[in-house]
Amino acid sequence: MALTAEQIEQFKRDGYVVVPNFFDAREVKAFQADVERLVRNGKLRNVATDGDGKTHSKKQVNLQICPMYKDSTLVRALPFVPKVVDAITALIGDRVVLHLDQCFLKPAKNGMGTSWHQDNAYFKIKDPMRGTAMWIAVHDATIANGTMNIVPGMFNEKLEHSRDPNSDHHIRCYPDESKAVPCEIKAGGVIFFAYGTPHCTRGNTTEKDRAGLAYHFLHEEMASPEMVKEGRDHHPFISGPKCSGGLNEYGVNVAGTWEQEVEAAIAGRELVEAQ
Numbered sequence: 207m208a209l210t211a212e213q214i215e216q217f218k219r220d221g222y223v224v225v226p227n228f229f230d231a232r233e234v235k236a237f238q239a240d241v242e243r244l245v246r247n248g249k250l251r252n253v254a255t256d257g258d259g260k261t262h263s264k265k266q267v268n269l270q271i272c273p274m275y276k277d278s279t280l281v282r283a284l285p286f287v288p289k290v291v292d293a294i295t296a297l298i299g300d301r302v303v304l305h306l307d308q309c310f311l312k313p314a315k316n317g318m319g320t321s322w323h324q325d326n327a328y329f330k331i332k333d334p335m336r337g338t339a340m341w342i343a344v345h346d347a348t349i350a351n352g353t354m355n356i357v358p359g360m361f362n363e364k365l366e367h368s369r370d371p372n373s374d375h376h377i378r379c380y381p382d383e384s385k386a387v388p389c390e391i392k393a394g395g396v397i398f399f400a401y402g403t404p405h406c407t408r409g410n411t412t413e414k415d416r417a418g419l420a421y422h423f424l425h426e427e428m429a430s431p432e433m434v435k436e437g438r439d440h441h442p443f444i445s446g447p448k449c450s451g452g453l454n455e456y457g458v459n460v461a462g463t464w465e466q467e468v469e470a471a472i473a474g475r476e477l478v479e480a481q
């Protein structure tokens with residue numbers, strides 16, 4: 207079992223759970239190498255704006271790439287890793303669909319956070335506990351470098367959202383911040399939080415970049431037929447009878463390729479370092 211009974215219970219009670227060491231040191235090295243590659247290749251863009259929701263900021267930086275699977279075979283393989291499938295199934299049930307994969311990077315010194323929101327304000331599924339984010343700490347995530355903040359136990363409350371003036375596309379809400387819990391976690395740790403759980407990240411004013419990989423999963427019963435319709439963006443089943451290891455959605459079976467993807471990501475980094 208990827209998660210303990212206590213961890214599953216905490217998710218169901220509080221709408222989130224922090225799981226240290228979900229990924230090991232080699233996997234962390236692969237994440238870091240892959241994110242560095244994407245940054246080098248200019249795949250992340252600054253979504254931070256200067257208070258009008260439009261003018262891209264020159265002072266603040268919130269780098270994002272969404273979706274990621276087109277640019278990273280490592281990221282594409284991850285949802286099919288048995289410990290991931292096991293954890294997500296324990297939290298939201300079997301017959302799981304991958305909804306989104308993305309990365310947020312807060313550069314050293316002027317990294318801007320992502321404002322408070324509930325993912326369900328975007329996704330609008332019927333039961334906000336049957337979809338979960340899986341936020342992976344690519345680097346150690348601390349209060350100083352703006353780690354994830356959560357408001358526990360509020361997943362059933364639908365907060366009002368409006369356009370975030372500090373982002374070119376996000377929406378935001380204004381929960382009671384006195385109830386917020388900062389979730390510090392070492393690289394390789396994971397925070398699972400339900401679609402209804404209010405969360406935000408803060409700015410990074412430290413000397414080092416900090417990134418998080420964010421996957422979103424939902425139960426098939428919550429997925430609209432529109433979303434999984436052939437020809438639209440890809441939403442692979444990661445469990446249940448419709449799961450083909452990504453073959454039906456990506457045209458290639460990527461289940462079981464994780465080890466080789468980790469190896470390749472690390473080797474890619476070593477290649478660059480040797481030059």
Ligand SMILES: O=C(O)CCC(=O)C(=O)O
Binds near residue numbers: 310319325420
């Ligand atoms: O990492 C971040 O800045 C935000 C991530 C997030 O909001 C999400 O995964 O829903």
